[in-house]
Amino acid sequence: MRAIAVREFGGPEVLEPTELPEPESRPGHLRLRTRLSGVNYADVHLREGSYPAPMPAPFVPGNEVLGIAEDGRRYIALCRGGGYAETTVVHRKLAFEVPDGIADHDAVALMLQGNTAWHLLFTDLRVTAGDTVLVPAAAGGVGSLAVQLAKHAGAKVVAMASSEEKRRIATELGADAVVDSSTTEDLTERILDAAGGHVTAAMEMTGGDVVHATLAALTPRGRLAVFGSVTGANGLVPITSLLAGSKAISGFWLPNLYPSRTHLNDSMSALFTAVTEGWLKPLNGPAYKLGQARQAHHDLAARRTTGKIVLDVDR
Structure with a gap:
């Protein structure tokens, strides 16, 4: 499985392509074939060691993904790392099936942001x-x-x-x-x-x-x-x-809202409805290849981008 790993803290140069074992599904979890992984300021802070919930290196960044489950259904999901990879395992209570008619890039913009x-x-x-x-x-x-x-x-x-x-x-x-x-x-x-x-x-x-x-x-x-x-x-x-x-x-x-799915159920329902009705239009930013994660971090930190930035894992 291809992934992008952080080897040590200190700068964008530590984002490196790597090969990892395929993740195993666990009870209460979904295994997703990743299509898009969201890129966020949280990823930059995590890489720099300034995130509120730091992770010991090495780790795979990425707190949100859009992917396909083994039954063929499309989900967006939140995760604590692991999103910059071809396959991601997420908790079911933080995964939401994407309604038909909502595009991949639009859907992933609704998840974290x-x-x-x-x-x-x-x-x-x-x-x-x-x-x-x-x-x-x-x-x-x-x-x-x-x-x-x-x-x-x-x-x-x-x-x-x-x-x-x-x-x-x-x-x-x-x-x-x-x-x-x-x-x-x-x-x-x-x-x-x-x-x-x-x-x-x-x-x-x-x-x-x-x-x-x-x-x-x-x-x-x-x-x-x-x-x-x-x-x-x-x-x-x-x-x-x-x-x-x-x-x-x-x-x-x-x-802080993750332990209870109730709050996220309410907001995801409202967001999906708004996009379906046409009055909420996610602003899609650039889509980088998985191996361009370093450049994506550079551009985000330099404020060169607009809208939702993603890594397109299928490219």
Whole structure:
């Protein structure tokens, strides 16, 4: 079985093709012939040793796959490593059969990033009609879905993106206003100007100064959900900033929902329905060959891509 393994921590050069024994199926698990493996910032952090749940090297990265089961049915699934391979064994409670009519690339975009966007908006931030929502990296995997989900819920959406092309994409996805996030200079003021005032809810995944700028753009009793730190900077928040505006900050990490399938059942059902109805359109990014995993990590970390990035194992 071909796979991409991390031999040691330290950089993208440690992503190497390797031959592994075929994985064995276990009770309660599904063996999938992998078609697509999702590439995510979590994979980059895991490779660098900065992921919340580190894995000892050597290991095979990849936390989500789309594949074919032995009975011929098509599934998307979450896993803890092992996705960058021709065959993956996943737990049945984290695998969902893909409805007919939903394309492979669209389906895999819904698994990790779709569930993240859905639960950030509706579980953590409790977004409803009338909210003004700030969405970072709005042309990325999570952000592009969050723009559409929040807009469909009746919220006003202010999208942040680092380039003119990405801001154009966010606008086409339905964002009411866009903000240049390539610099943090006067970022709070630019958010307020784009939103026509303070925002009531915000997502954050950059870290550092962006955390402070986003918090300052929140209205009193506003809500901020943090789901990443791409820069690696902590961006510590003074308690007085929270007290003065009665503002709330929550952290979000999708694996905390894995023990109970109920939450994921609800979000997957809603996401599949939205795509089938045609109002939610996953933004498909580049598809790399399995042996190009190193390049995929380079491009993602350098923010050269938009939408959902995958490894096409069949290529």
